[in-house]
Structure formats: C-alpha cells, structure tokens
Amino acid sequence: MKAYTTIREIERKLRASKCYHDWVIRNQSACCFVCNGTDNLECHHVIDLYHILIGLWKLYGEPEKTLQHALDLHSNDKCESVTLCSECHSKRHPGRHAIPRQNVRIELWTTLPRNLRLNLYHSKVRASGSLGLIGFQALLGIGWYVLTGKMQSRILEFNRRRFAELLDKSPGTSFNCSLDEAIRELHQMKIIVASHRSDNDIEIHLSKQYLNSLLENPWFIPLSDIKASQMCVLALKWFVGMQSNRRYYKICLDKLINHLGIKTKSYSMTAKVIREACNKISWLSVKIEKRMCCFKISRRGATPIFSLRKILSDSIHHSK
Secondary structure, eight states: OOHHHHHHHHHHHTSSSHHHHHHHHHHOSOTTTOOOOOOOOEEEEEEHHHHHHHHOOOHEEEOOHHHHHHHHHHTTTTEEEEEEEEHHHHHHHHSSSSOOOOSGGGGGGEEETTOOOOOOOOSOOOTTOOHHHHHHHHHHHHHHHHHHOOTTTEEOOOOOHHHHHTTTTOOOOOHHHHHHHHHHHHHOOOOEEEEEEETTEEEEEEOHHHHHHHHSEEEEGGGGOOOOSSSSHHHHHHHHHTTTOSSSSEEEEHHHHHTTTTTOOHHHHHHHHHHHHHTTTTTOOOOEETTEEEEESSOOOOOOOOOHHHHHHHHHHHHH
C-alpha cells in the first residue's frame, strides 16, 4: 500500500512538471492514432506510465531517484508514446476523469505550487509558522492574480474590498484585520518579501523563489474551491482535489490529520469534523472505518491543464 501511494505521488509530480509538459509538446502529432480526430489531443504512453515507475521503483527504492530517472526518460524522449484524442485515451484509462483542454476560462482558476508544504491551523489560536483560513485563501487569491496577468515586476496591487469579494468574504474591519495578519503569515513563509497598504489599496511583492516554484510545479485549482467558511472544508477541497485522477481515494486517518493540520481531543471528534466538512462539499463524500478514510470524488479538483501552464508562464515572464 505504501509503495502504491508513493508511486502515485511520483506520477503526479512528474505529470505536473515542465519537463513532462515539454515532452507532450514534442511528441504530440496532428491527429488521433485511433480515430484520426484532431480535437482534444493527448499523449498516451504505450507502456503505461505507472508500470514504468514501478520498474524504476524496484531499481532504486527511493522517490527522488525514481522521479529524476523518469524526468530524464521524458527529457530525452525515451518513453514511447502515441497521440490519442481524449475520448480514445479515456478508454485506455477507465475510471480516470477526462480533462477538457479547450475553451478554458482563465478567470475560473487559481494556482498554487504543487510542492509547497503548508502548515495549516484550524483553531482560533494561531500556532507559530502556520497559516490560517484567510491566509490560505489569500495565498490562493494571489494565485488568481498571477494567473490572470495582474502582476508587474513581481508586484501585485489590489483593493481590499475587491479582494474580499474574490474570497467570498464580507469586507469590513474583521476581514481587514484578518488580511493584515494573513500578509504577515505569508511574509514569514517567504512568499511575500515586501508589502504596503494605503487605505484599501494593498501592494505586495512576491518572492522570486515562490514564483520560480509556481512556474516549475504549478497546480491549478477551481476558483470556486477557495470559497469556504471553515479551514477543514477548504483544506479537504485542496488536498483531496489533488487526487483528481481518481474516483476513490483512501488514506489513513492519522496521515490525513497530519496533512490537514487538524487537532482535536479524540479520533471520534476528528472523524466527526471531517464528515461535517464533506457534507459541505457537493462533489465529495467519505466513509471512515477503523481509522481509514475512503473518499468518493465525483468531479475533478486541481488539474494540471497544459493551456493554463502556458498562460501562467507568459504571465510570470512578462512581469519581469
């Protein structure tokens, strides 16, 4: 079970990498190999990527070396592929969600580095070095501004009232105080290197390190997912959404607690919190038995869409 989870994690990192994106561009032909269609074309591994990674895992037994070898295989075009349309491709991967690539509306998405490690807190008492609900939402809001090209020289300018509307919050003193605290939290995480506020106008300077991380390993998230009144709801949308190529996702309750940063007095209380959060997410349900959580995912969440990658890359490069 551990090896399966690790290999799937390596696969997700590989598919979200720039190296993989470049491999697709180089190897994608003009029509589908099966039906000769020319719409929604995708690259299909002749030898399933999962089986390639299993072979590398047996060779190395280490995630870093396995991922690096897989990246090298794609960089040097040593993985045999064939071009298929999304419909023909889905027949070879039953159970996976199809990813539409045409007519993507940029304003409906936000982005976050896939490899960003977040220390989230759910209680009113803030733990040192952790990120609260408004801080997490603000980070995702920043991703929307970057993706939609509203950045100049690593600087974002926005109005607090408009930002509150983006996050589905009520503008006012409470939100303003929470946003100021969120900006301090992002300072501590070295995502923001400088900030300035004049009345309702805010200017923030993003770190080069954060933008490089975002460019190298972006993960695109539906903008509607950032609208939540509880951290557990937002954290579940974010974390389970990253398992978007599955209809079912199983994880040990202890591991889920660690990922989400939930702290309660008992496992029964934690299970109750997770169930209540899932009840507020239309596309997610959960069964918890013997400290195992089995999620049923009825739609895709975060998705590495190639067209959004290009838009993000242009947005970051044009701002420098």
